[in-house]
Amino acid sequence: MTTAQEHKSGGMKQDLIVYLCILVLAAIQFVIAYQNIDATQMFFRMLIVSLVEAGLALLFFMHMWTEKRAFMWAAGIITVFVLLTLQYSWTDAFRLSNGVPWAK
């Protein structure tokens, strides 16, 4: 890592702040788990918190923030595309849970 990158990455103070933020977000997930809400709502709330946690880890722990923007875009677009195509199976899961004779 060059000196400029080190400066941009923020140092140990930033590491500690990001670490504490991730711990707080993890704690929020545990609180959500005990909320009296339906499973779908709970899933989406937890997923949003997980995505924020992962974003912080990617940008600051894995130093994606200090890499070239072109790399960030290339890696991001490829990964998001793969993750989105994986969601292809959900319609069938809902068909199974709602449509088959033994579902209800």
Added chain:
Amino acid sequence: MSQADLTMHGHPTIAGQPPFSLSAKKMAMWLFIIADTATFAGCLVAYGFLRNATVNWPRPFHSITNVALMTFILVTSSLTMLFGVRAAQAGSKAGALRWLYTTAGLGIVFAFLHVREWLALIDEGMTLFHNPWGTGLFGASFFSITGLHLTHVTGGVIALIVVGIRYNTGRYKADDLEVLGLYWHFVDLVWMFVVPMVYLLNLAH
């Protein structure tokens, strides 16, 4: 003018420029991480599919203490890994090794807690294809997802020790620690999705 001549005269060549200004090792690790993201995402989506499509999905977890402790340990190990890399970049070999081995130690504690949890579930009658609470698919998906993650943690601990030894002998540099750090943070990142999907959504209420 040949390629060698161009390089000798200081002209940058297409072949000589690393893509995105990343070193070959770092680029290889990022490619591995992108591929491994697809692996874990595939497992978690398949798990979500099964959970959604199965009526009697078990909710066997009564306490969050163990998984909360495991999460705390893994996130803390990411911080110690960061400190190790920073110490190596600052030229402090002793500091880097101390943080590197602390990270490995936290990884071992995490693996120990994980195995202890597995044994407790096996004691309660949960196997790959059977459990006393509901569909047998739960055991298969739980053990495969957490097992895949545990394999990554175990591999990471071994890598931390090997890289630490080689860094101590001067064979590896701070850059190599940074590349290993990427892997370790990725393992932590995956856990951020495993915890809510596999544990918290299956808490007994």
